[in-house]
Amino acid sequence: MKLESLKAGALSLVFLAVFLGIWHLATLPKAESQGAVDEYARLMGKGAKKSDGFPTLEQMREAFVTHISDPFYDRGSNDKGIGIQLGHSLGRVALGYLLACLVAVPLGFLIGMSPLLNQALNPFIQVLKPISPLAWMPLALYTIKDSGASGIFVIFICSVWPLLINTAFGVASVRRDWLNVAKTLEVNPLRKAFAVILPAAAPTILTGARISIGIAWLVIVAAEMLVGGTGIGYFVWNEWNNLNLTNVIFAILVIGVVGMLLDFLIAKLQQAVTYVE
């Protein structure tokens, strides 16, 4: 078992090395061109060492060092440290996600416990669920009239569906036996909800939570590109406008790592509430 994971780790490193090797070879500076063209290039103000624009590994390394050594600087609205940008994005996600939990879990409980409500609300959920969260953006901007709050709303609306559906499903499929135990013990409804239904449905609810956080993190980048101002999505867009691909690639990596950490966090939480039958 341990040997297996060692092997897998080594193989991962090999893959990484191959990938970086290809990158390195692909971005090697072009060999000095012939005189005339060279002179033309100089006339056009292009430096000889310039490659075709895609950053080299060395440039990437430099970008990493600068960004990570000073992540929290703030030099005006278009020049903030990566830490500050991430903070804004995470703050929006956290707020929108929390709101979604506060709405979806209780509502999911109701839907899960009442087949009538389930049937009545199902058409709405089915229609609203597949709507791209960004499609809500104009409506949000018009009604809320605040770009920051609109971003949070978009996160809310995209996180709410998986949470709602999974909570309802988890609550509806709590084993009859456990509910009967609660009944014969004359457990009051509130205690039944918190001591029987919630722990029984928790793994399913957290599956929904895990899907939601993934979607929320996908959506925040796009939303911030639209809304602008702050955040990792805006950072990517801003650096694209600056034609600074090094920073764009750096940001892409950061988005990936943070998304992985968020998923890991919820997965840990899910592990904690999962039970073996």
Next chain:
Amino acid sequence: MSFLQVQDLAKRYTGSTVFDAVNFAIEKGEFVCIIGHSGCGKTTILNVLAGLDAASSGTVIMDNREVAGPSLDRGVVFQGHALMPWLSVMNNIAFAVKSRWPDWNRIQVQIHCQKFIDLVGLTGSEHKKPAQLSGGMKQRVGIARAFAIQPKMLLLDEPFGALDALTRGTIQDELVHICAATRQTVFMITHDVDESILLADRILLMSNGPNACIAEVVENTLPRPRDRQRIHHDPQYYRVRNHLVDFLVNRSKLYQTGEAARPAQPPVVRPGVEVANEPLAKIINLRH
């Protein structure tokens, strides 16, 4: 008036009757088993007694009060043990104890739970989760949970059905001891003829469903204390056993077709000491 009185109980669905005209009574401290083939409505009767299901007609009166809905007065041991897998053994029982005595503090609850964990022989497994227990141990926790709330009556829905013969025997012994010690009133469903002879004071025989009824009440005259290892040496044992098996194999289907009359009040028979309503002593005398 008996402790538990079941009068004219019936369960019907549109177009079919599961059982009707079910009448029986249980005295305080009595252990009553009900035997019958699958589909005769045994579990429905138990669920009605538990308050988990409603009968189509008829009444159940326990301790001079009509049974309407579940109550802490009646503890249930479920067929599939119904333990909550996210709680430890101790907490599964504590969940019930806290429901019964909400004012108790943590220490009181724990001491009470421990007493019943010890009673069913699970000392040392208090903090295990149900998934870490064998089938027999799980069912013991279910029994401890039901006993721990000290109900006026205990309802057991074929509690040992899923256990292997060896484990079943041990737990049966434990149940005999616990019931003897607590004088608990018990109503139990079983498919196991030997189990009913070991445990019951009276055995209700149900005819086949649909249209099932209680065809006969067998008084189990084997003397107590009964020992599982030696009970089959008792001369009464095979007479009772044969009577039960004969009913299940040959007679239980006759009530549907009308070949046997459906009794309004099921006749009480004592196959251990009497044969066909003749005292056994008389028959033995005739032979001499």
